Amino acid sequence: MFQARWYQQEAKQAIFNYFRNGGVGNPVAALPTGTGKSVVIAQFLEDVFKAYPTQRVMMLTHVKELIKQNAEKLMSLWPTAPLGLHSAGLNKRDIAMPVIFGGVQSVSKTIKKRNESQLPHFGHRDLVLIDECHLLGPNEDTMYQYIIAELLKINPYLKVIGFTATPYRLKQGMITDEGIFTDICYDLCSMNNFNRLVDEGFLAPLVPKQTNMEIDTSAVKMVAGDFNNKQLQEAVDKDEVTYNAVKEMCQQGHDRNHWLVFASGVENSEHIVGMLNTFGITAASCHSKLKAHENDERIEAFKNGEIRALVNANKLTTGFDFPGIDLIGMLRPTQSPGLWVQMLGRGTRPCEGKANCLVLDFAGNTKRLGPINDPVKPKKRGKGGGGDAPIRICDNCGMYNHASARVCENCDYEFPRQTKLSVDASEDELIKRDDPIVEYFEVNKVIYNLHEKKNKQGVIMAPPSIKVSYFCGLRMFNEWVCLEHSGFALKKARDWWRQRHQEEPPVTTHRALEKVSELTVPSRIKVWVNQKPYPEILSCEW
Numbered sequence: 216m217f218q219a220r221w222y223q224q225e226a227k228q229a230i231f232n233y234f235r236n237g238g239v240g241n242p243v244a245a246l247p248t249g250t251g252k253s254v255v256i257a258q259f260l261e262d263v264f265k266a267y268p269t270q271r272v273m274m275l276t277h278v279k280e281l282i283k284q285n286a287e288k289l290m291s292l293w294p295t296a297p298l299g300l301h302s303a304g305l306n307k308r309d310i311a312m313p314v315i316f317g318g319v320q321s322v323s324k325t326i327k328k329r330n331e332s333q334l335p336h337f338g339h340r341d342l343v344l345i346d347e348c349h350l351l352g353p354n355e356d357t358m359y360q361y362i363i364a365e366l367l368k369i370n371p372y373l374k375v376i377g378f379t380a381t382p383y384r385l386k387q388g389m390i391t392d393e394g395i396f397t398d399i400c401y402d403l404c405s406m407n408n409f410n411r412l413v414d415e416g417f418l419a420p421l422v423p424k425q426t427n428m429e430i431d432t433s434a435v436k437m438v439a440g441d442f443n444n445k446q447l448q449e450a451v452d453k454d455e456v457t458y459n460a461v462k463e464m465c466q467q468g469h470d471r472n473h474w475l476v477f478a479s480g481v482e483n484s485e486h487i488v489g490m491l492n493t494f495g496i497t498a499a500s501c502h503s504k505l506k507a508h509e510n511d512e513r514i515e516a517f518k519n520g521e522i523r524a525l526v527n528a529n530k531l532t533t534g535f536d537f538p539g540i541d542l543i544g545m546l547r548p549t550q551s552p553g554l555w556v557q558m559l560g561r562g563t564r565p566c567e568g569k570a571n572c573l574v575l576d577f578a579g580n581t582k583r584l585g586p587i588n589d590p591v592k593p594k595k596r597g598k599g600g601g602g603d604a605p606i607r608i609c610d611n612c613g614m615y616n617h618a619s620a621r622v623c624e625n626c627d628y629e630f631p632r633q634t635k636l637s638v639d640a641s642e643d644e645l646i647k648r649d650d651p652i653v654e655y656f657e658v659n660k661v662i663y664n665l666h667e668k669k670n671k672q673g674v675i676m677a678p679p680s681i682k683v684s685y686f687c688g689l690r691m692f693n694e695w696v697c698l699e700h701s702g703f704a705l706k707k708a709r710d711w712w713r714q715r716h717q718e719e720p721p722v723t724t725h726r727a728l729e730k731v732s733e734l735t736v737p738s739r740i741k742v743w744v745n746q747k748p749y750p751e752i753l754s755c756e757w
Contacts, residue, residue: 217292219254220417222246222403226255227262229401230376240397243348243377243390245404247587248560249418249538252378253288256344260314261293263342271339274316275362276346277533279304284536285346286316301325301337304507310337323358326365340366340373347533348377349384349553353394363395380404380560381553383592385440409588413702419538419565420703423574423581424467427651428459430578432548441550448480451546451578457483460577461490464544466651467575470754473517473539474498474524475531475561477547477578484528487546491524498524501531532557538566541573548578552590555580559587570706652745653753656687658738663731665724666695679724680708681731685740685752692742694752698724714755 219227226244233242246252256274263270276282282302289296299309301317309315310325315337322337329336343363345351351359367373375395382390382399390396403412412418435446468474474496478484484500491498499513499522510530517525518537524544525531532554540562549555562572574581585591666682667675678699685692696711697704698720712720712727715734721727737755744750 219258220251222408222412222417223251223254223258226401226403227259230259231262233398233400234374238398238400241375241377241395242398242400243379243382243396244401245379245382245399246401247404247409247412247418247563248380248557249564250403250412252346253285254292256285256346256378257289257292260289260296260344264297264313267341270313270341272314272342272344273322273337273340273366274314274344274346275319275322275359277319277350279318280535281346281533282316282318289314289316319358319362323362326362330365337366339370341370343373343375345375345377347379348396349379349381349390351377351395352384353387360395381556383553385551385553389592404588406589410702416565418563419569420571420706421543421559421562421574421587422571422703423576423586426460426463426575426577428456428463428577430456430546430548432579435548437550441554442548444480447548448483451479451548452483452486454486456546456577457486457490460544460546460575461487461494461496463577464491464542464575465494465496466653468542468544468573471542471573472520472523473537474542474544475537475540476524476526476544477532477558478502478526478528479547481528483546484526487526488524491526496524497522498526500526500528502528503530531561535561536564537561538564539569540564541569541571543572543574545574545576545578545580547580548583549580550583552584552592555584556587556590563587570710571703651743654742654744655756656685656690656692656740656742658685658687658736658740660686661734661736662686663728663734665728681724681727685737687740692740692750692752696724696727698722698727 226246230242230244244252244255246255260272260274263272274285276285279302282300283305286298286300289298297313299312299315300307301309301315301321303321304318308321308325315322326336343366345359351357354360363373363375377390377396379390382402382404384390387393389399391398402408409418413420430451432442432447432450435450436443438444464474464476476484476487476491476498478487478500481500481502481504484502488498488500499516501510501513505513513522513525514531514535516522518539543559543562545558547558559574562574583591662684664682664684666680668677669675678697680698680700681696683694683696685694696708698708698712699705699722700708709720716730718730721730735757737757739756741753741755742750743753
């Protein structure tokens with residue numbers, strides 16, 4: 216029997232509680248990408264019809280992929296659901312079923328056409344659910360607003376419930392500041408909640424690596440709060456930029472299987488594909504100038520592993536569900552935190568064999584907009600800017616961390632407490648940093664020691680770890696195995712142990728040290744020798 220996750224049950228109940236506790240507005244449930252909003256929608260609808268069998272509901276979204284995903288999940292959890300689909304992309308035109316899952320464009324066109332011919336359309340509806348509801352703008356001339364206005368004419372008591380991973384809009388602030396939505400009834404997108412989901416394995420960690428090359432957007436003008444599309448593509452679509460970005464993707468992503476690359480336009484996406492193919496990476500583009508079946512075929516080939524990199528131009532920011540994505544190449548600068556979080560969300564779905572998703576942000580979005588779990592949220596017009604991006608860069612491994620972090624999420628490097636935090640990464644550092652120098656070293660012996668972080672008073676400040684020292688001729692390289700930590704550090708440590716031992720990793724560091732004599736010793740290691748402040752061991756050979 217299917218068992219909903221704790222937060223899915225909480226989200227569903229929060230919607231009911233909102234109305235039971237006197238809520239008279241239109242609430243929003245905010246859940247990060249990859250947490251299963253379709254389950255919440257399905258179980259909410261089933262409970263609604265158990266309590267009120269005569270209800271009539273419409274669920275709207277903007278792409279056929281989301282309509283199909285949500286409908287399939289509903290029927291898998293509630294096989295007898297009275298469901299009809301209304302989507303031109305799915306070639307379905309149901310209008311009478313108690314539950315209609317529809318595309319906003321198709322539903323809007325049908326209502327308009329039937330109004331003109333004096334024919335009934337979808338009739339009385341009690342609830343409208345909107346997936347990706349941040350796309351519902353406050354202007355009355357939008358398709359969403361038109362549909363809601365027409366349904367309100369039939370039922371003035373209609374309620375609208377929204378679902379999104381980004382409950383804010385560019386230049387308009389929070390989704391509840393203006394427009395139809397009034398309250399956030401459930402928020403799983405806060406930094407602490409997001410981190411809990413990662414720690415519990417419901418989301419895959421993102422590993423945002425500082426890149427050697429960053430796109431210069433200083434000459435790009437702004438239109439409606441974001442970069443001018445034409446000027447942006449001109450700034451990004453340069454041979455030097457494409458070459459350096461693809462080169463770095465190949466260096467950093469050599470062991471990654473499914474690359475999703477965000478381009479700044481159709482031509483830019485095609486040029487990136489050409490450069491990837493030159494580097495020996497099988498790639499294809501996905502954009503609006505291709506026919507629907509061509510995009511579908513390329514997406515399917517990507518999911519099947521027939522191509523390694525899928526390069527898209529404003530095509531796969533929402534509604535694209537493929538958990539295998541383990542590298543995101545970002546060549547799409549933006550000022551929109553919503554778009555930024557949605558793009559990053561393509562990599563947060565966990566799957567077997569995937570430890571994390573590497574993010575190579577050539578666009579500078581991390582510095583501009585912050586991390587996925589604490590972005591710089593836009594403010595309402597006249598309320599000032601959104602503030603500075605809360606980030607810091609690890610001196611040891613080059614990963615972006617939240618500004619409040621005391622220890623790097625990737626390498627467990629402890630940040631100096633005396634250092635004043637900077638809200639932006641240094642542009643000088645990005646320019647002056649050398650390309651990675653990677654070398655192979657034959658391993659003569661390996662030594663394992665207990666490592667404990669202590670302050671000046673001798674007090675242990677963190678869980679113990681194993682310090683592993685590789686002796687390679689006259690050189691020695693170190694790495695730390697953190698079996699008692701959490702998050703990515705623990706995942707990395709357990710994978711490290713499984714490479715070297717047939718048994719599952721011990722729970723404690725001391726137990727692991729008792730068994731190190733049984734570990735397989737690598738014959739050769741691959742080292743990033745000019746990484747600062749210490750060389751980084753990238754992989755081992757046996």
